[in-house]
Amino acid sequence: METPKGDSQKNYRSSGDLLTNRQAKKDDTVIKVKGIEIGGRDIIIIAGPCAVENKEQLLETAKIVSSGGANILRGGAYKPRTSPYSFQGLGEEGLKYLSEARKLTGLPVVTEVMDTRQMELVCKYTDIIQIGSRSMHNFPLLKEAGKCRKPVLFKRGLMATVDEYLLAAEYILSEGNDQVILCERGIRTFETSTRHTLDLSAIPILKRRTHLPVIVDPSHGTGHSWLVPAMAKAAIAAGADGIMVEVHYKPLEALSDGPQSIYPNDFVQLVKDIEKIARAVGRKIYRHNLSLT
């Protein structure tokens, strides 16, 4: 077997040769999902509950975010939880509810995969595969995502530099899948008044260094629902191609991430406020049905 020479510092291609690099591909990558364009001129809104908890919760929340202006529905069937004794997600049952929600609302869905063995199953049900921040360095999982035919929403690890994040994305692209949506979701710092520190400067840096779409998750990035609107607006002002927010029809009863989930009414207001910022930077929120505007 022939093995490459040199250590980690010397051993990868020069950054200009990386598939994620803008020098390798000048034009923005625009990802199409059921007619929606991610990374194009319009910005997109992904919304939904942290976890799929039961059929009613998902379908109710799906209807709310759909009529409120979301373009894509989020919801976790497999949940990475800090404690093994926390709710771990409904698994395939959750995936089935997501399918129902898609049928009901017409919204494409995004859901997380955590295990290489789940990849095939999750791919069958979802429109976009999510790889969460705790899995950013799960290289076998990245390779599997690279082999599948679905777009990948790939979150930055909470401990990852921008360099490491892009090299991890390279694992997906190097397997032949360039449909990767980057997502800033907060990094770990010494500050304790937020759950994480949302690193919005990563937006212009990623947009300059790569051709991939960049969105922001202010729900995980702050950990407090009352901070979500300000940071969502800031993200769009800084050049993000979209946001992903957690909305729950009854946040106080959420099995996961209740404190950072916003109320349905607040979501409706948030979309209106984001539209204003989008206009101020020469963009608008993507609309399936223009009559809604």
Add this chain to the structure above:
Amino acid sequence: METPKGDSQKNYRSSGDLLTNRQAKKDDTVIKVKGIEIGGRDIIIIAGPCAVENKEQLLETAKIVSSGGANILRGGAYKPRTSPYSFQGLGEEGLKYLSEARKLTGLPVVTEVMDTRQMELVCKYTDIIQIGSRSMHNFPLLKEAGKCRKPVLFKRGLMATVDEYLLAAEYILSEGNDQVILCERGIRTFETSTRHTLDLSAIPILKRRTHLPVIVDPSHGTGHSWLVPAMAKAAIAAGADGIMVEVHYKPLEALSDGPQSIYPNDFVQLVKDIEKIARAVGRKIYRHNLSLT
């Protein structure tokens, strides 16, 4: 001598009793400097060179930022530099040039003080006293700033939590000076693609917890001039009452912070872009002379 009891955890007032706390004073503190209101409905722009390097540099840059839409002129006469062999500022000579620049443009000036022994001198020349991030925990200096009659632009330390920052501001207020402008300017994290990580979530947190004006310095917060426009817009979208940016008439020749100083033309464009964001959040940039708009 009577000494208080208990350790640091127990020994300070409950947070609701702190002078900086919004519970202690519900209304926003609006600071007036030569007719400009900081922390009111309008947002303000502070601009100028990092350091006062010589008369020509300061006056030229002052004219540029004044005509470009700045409300207040910044410039350092005393510079805290990492190395003792770097340019340390012009001292009183620099303060005199700032006075000339004020006369020339009509803009009030803000400049940093680093030493309790300089306080009286700096106060004589400046409209706003700046206390820099490296001095955030210089308690004797904070007390002196609290005793003087000038507004204080008080920067967050790059290692300070929001809690520590507000307790440090309390040192100024507890001496009788409540004219304090808070300023987020980046915190230290593991990320290396920026000089610091601009913590924009601190804006809504500070606005909720205190009645003091909150501005943002995207120049120090990022360390790269090309990141300044995106982060300045994001700051206003997140609710900041103003921004402070470094502008140099010849950035490549700057004695300090050249890489993060923007060009005059970029400043003009930045003000226009900020105005759009300000409108999107129901505000506008303060204008001395309304005919300029």
Add this chain to the structure above:
Amino acid sequence: METPKGDSQKNYRSSGDLLTNRQAKKDDTVIKVKGIEIGGRDIIIIAGPCAVENKEQLLETAKIVSSGGANILRGGAYKPRTSPYSFQGLGEEGLKYLSEARKLTGLPVVTEVMDTRQMELVCKYTDIIQIGSRSMHNFPLLKEAGKCRKPVLFKRGLMATVDEYLLAAEYILSEGNDQVILCERGIRTFETSTRHTLDLSAIPILKRRTHLPVIVDPSHGTGHSWLVPAMAKAAIAAGADGIMVEVHYKPLEALSDGPQSIYPNDFVQLVKDIEKIARAVGRKIYRHNLSLT
């Protein structure tokens, strides 16, 4: 389906009920591997190359560390690499060389597993399963490790608090495997003169809060071979039950982690120096064959 109530904060057992907690099991867990006791009175030395690169490199290094005083041989067959274009390990071929090295030296071996699908294969070849820092939050992998019958060397994530680390270990124990060796290997901080910051205070904290053995990896923890001896000694002085160090017979030619691998001669000296520190804290290095001492 019955689902648990409450969010992540409320949803796990009280810390005293956790299987990792010393309140749940007062006596130290002592793990036996081919007659070696880990977490007992003696301290243990794990040494070997970062990656298994070829048969000669592994066998030569194995002989060196064995005669130098190592108790367990390390070597990676599957390597988590920041870039997809870096050497990724030899896979099963590497596992076979590890078997040969074990036969040659009599030392038990430890090697990393990264993918749930590899667990069965790796278990077949290795004496101790390693879960690396990048996989600390790979919950499906932790559950698989919990189901297997081999001891697990479980490294702390480079951005994980002690609390999160112990909750992640709980995933392994809650599946029925309490043979878990904890390993501090450096956390990510702002400091750039080391690769990571070795958090030695985690040793007494972990020893107090849990009954599990705690070892330290000063090679990854510092990233510089010349720092390894000082930090290895400090680890033992602070109460660690052992150390794991990277040794390469030709560090300059290493395919991975060359800069942090020590030379064979330095390893021999290191073991002697550690023995002195061990004696100063009332312990000694475990010896298979006492005639070696």
Add this chain to the structure above:
Amino acid sequence: METPKGDSQKNYRSSGDLLTNRQAKKDDTVIKVKGIEIGGRDIIIIAGPCAVENKEQLLETAKIVSSGGANILRGGAYKPRTSPYSFQGLGEEGLKYLSEARKLTGLPVVTEVMDTRQMELVCKYTDIIQIGSRSMHNFPLLKEAGKCRKPVLFKRGLMATVDEYLLAAEYILSEGNDQVILCERGIRTFETSTRHTLDLSAIPILKRRTHLPVIVDPSHGTGHSWLVPAMAKAAIAAGADGIMVEVHYKPLEALSDGPQSIYPNDFVQLVKDIEKIARAVGRKIYRHNLSLT
């Protein structure tokens, strides 16, 4: 006025030219204070209360640490406190008690100075001037310390890289005072189970890069008295020239830092344990009176 050219990156001497650098001075700097050598073959123990609270507390604690084996007495007369409402120190009264304690025990004293205006007064009373971590970037204060004739115990800032720390020390040396004792006392990280993260790898790094003595403060570095012994031993094992610990005759009544102060009995045991580690690395604790050993 002639001003230097270039920005902060270019403007300081090459590191080999820095006065702190070992290339500039190959031999270790050994600082003599009343016959004690700091940075020589023997290690030294600095102990005492965080703050001088009253005469009895200081004199009682001084007697305890003196008979327990301390070489130098510490105690703060001016205290940098996070909140303005916490105990701020006794000021000159505290300095007088320190003089009394020195007379009583024969131990030299070290105390902190926070304000350029206090420098002359503090110098008059103390044997070693301490500059605390919050003042590490107080450049005017560093320059004043550089002008005085007393040794300076100079603590690392809690968010300072080793590079920044050495450049700050350079401010003292460049004014003509090379009697500088470096002190690692914990850096700020995301970890919350300790007050700070004691960065022991800084010891070998500083010893390699500079000729100055390096000590460690495990009391501030951990924030918990029960962690002090383990980390003090680790510091000596890693090559530190001494340690500084907080001892209080009644920790539960301490006005400052009670939770990290150790009991008199624990101090006596700690000195014995440190002696063993010192011997294991070929050193010993400095003894005024050899009959004590």
